[in-house]
Amino acid sequence: MLGRQEDGRRRIVDFVLYDDLDPHCLDSGIVRFDGRHFGALWSMCKERALSVVADIHVHPGGAGQSDSDRDHPMISRSGHLALILPNFAASPQPRASIGIYRYLGGKRWATVPRDDRAAFFHIGL
Structure with missing residues (x-):
């Protein structure tokens, strides 16, 4: 969930699905997110001026x-x-x-x- 933190509160304004970042993270039936895909998440956050909240x-x-x-x-x-x-x-x-x-x-x-x-x-x- 992506958003902004202001005055100690978090506001969710967007989201990204785990498998949009790591297409194989759900292959086992549970979330196994490969950390190599965090770079894409950080780039997305930077582009949108958001953070993971x-x-x-x-x-x-x-x-x-x-x-x-x-x-x-x-x-x-x-x-x-x-x-x-x-x-x-x-x-x-x-x-x-x-x-x-x-x-x-x-x-x-x-x-x-x-x-x-x-x-x-x-x-x-």
């Missing part, structure tokens, strides 16, 4: 992080947000059902509590 992916069941999610953040910078949509993103997806995780560094994450998610993640114009 979060990443998002789906899980077949709940929205909890897998061991792989925890061990392999898409952007390994403290403060990065990872969102997980449960049930392969089947409708409806109330904000409270979306897993929201903030990367702390060192493979440590903070979970945004379910009751705080609606206030934390605004969907709208």
